[in-house]
Every structure is written in C-alpha cells, then in structure tokens.
Amino acid sequence: MPAARATTTAAAVCLLALLAGCDSSPAPVPSPSVALPSPTAAAVRSAASSPPAASSPPAASSLPAVDKEVVVTVVKRKVSPPTSRVEVAKGSLVRITVTSDVADELHVHGYDRTLPLPAGAPASLDLRADRTGLFEVETHASHLVLFQLVVR
Numbered sequence: 266m267p268a269a270r271a272t273t274t275a276a277a278v279c280l281l282a283l284l285a286g287c288d289s290s291p292a293p294v295p296s297p298s299v300a301l302p303s304p305t306a307a308a309v310r311s312a313a314s315s316p317p318a319a320s321s322p323p324a325a326s327s328l329p330a331v332d333k334e335v336v337v338t339v340v341k342r343k344v345s346p347p348t349s350r351v352e353v354a355k356g357s358l359v360r361i362t363v364t365s366d367v368a369d370e371l372h373v374h375g376y377d378r379t380l381p382l383p384a385g386a387p388a389s390l391d392l393r394a395d396r397t398g399l400f401e402v403e404t405h406a407s408h409l410v411l412f413q414l415v416v417r
C-alpha cells in the first residue's frame with residue numbers, strides 16, 4: 266500500500282498548495298463578455314425570405330386622409346372653377362390639384378409653399394392648414410389667382 270499512500274500524500278500536498286495560495290479576499294470575477302453568434306447563411310436567407318411581423322399597407326392606403334380637396338384647371342388663362350373662396354378648419358389637410366395648359370408654378374401665399382406645374386399634367390400639393398387667415402393661391406408666371414384659402 267505504499268503506492269496508495271504516496272498518491273494520497275501527493276493529493277494532500279496539491280490541496281494544501283492550492284489553499285495556501287488563496288487569501289481571505291475574494292478573487293476578482295471577470296466581467297462577462299457577451300459574444301453573440303453570427304447568423305448562418307441559412308438564417309440570413311430565412312430572415313430575408315420571411316415576411317415582416319407587421320405587414321405594411323399598400324402604398325395607396327398610406328396616403329394621409331384629406332379633409333378638403335380643391336381641383337383647379339387653367340386653360341388659355343381661364344381658371345375653372347372661377348376664382349372663389351375655399352373655407353377649411355384650422356388643422357385640416359388640404360390637397361390642391363392643378364392642371365395647367367402651360368408650364369407654371371403654384372404658390373400658396375402665407376405658407377410659402379410652391380409646386381411646379383407641368384404643361385397638361387395634374388400636379389398636387391398637400392397642405393396642413395395650421396395658420397388662420399386668408400391666403401391667396403396663385404400661379405407665378407401667369408399671375409392668376411386660383412382661389413383664396415380661408416382658414417378658421
């Protein structure tokens with residue numbers, strides 16, 4: 266049994282050496298580092314092909330709800346419908362659509378909003394009526410008053 270005694274003695278010496286190296290203060294604990302696994306090619310393909318959790322609505326329904334739409338046509342310097350006042354409540358969303366037979370520019374006074382008007386094609390401008398008052402909507406090149414916007 267001398268071999269067993271030698272093994273026991275060696276184990277005791279190792280244990281004492283380990284205990285002797287320890288002091289009463291706790292050993293510093295290394296701060297944990299988080300290593301996130303990188304996605305596999307299959308996971309990337311799967312994520313790319315799967316639909317998003319919340320599907321987005323079609324583009325047409327993503328347009329904001331319009332409170333008032335004003336459609337004006339200009340042909341041979343004649344405004345149709347004839348120039349008048351359009352009344353809206355403060356905070357309303359107003360869509361102004363103009364079709365002009367000549368290239369021009371739409372301007373909403375007081376809001377300093379402009380819109381290029383191509384010849385023969387409709388162009389639209391959405392405007393949040395967030396200021397009260399009377400505002401002229403006109404064309405710049407031809408100097409035609411299309412209507413007056415009254416915001417109350």
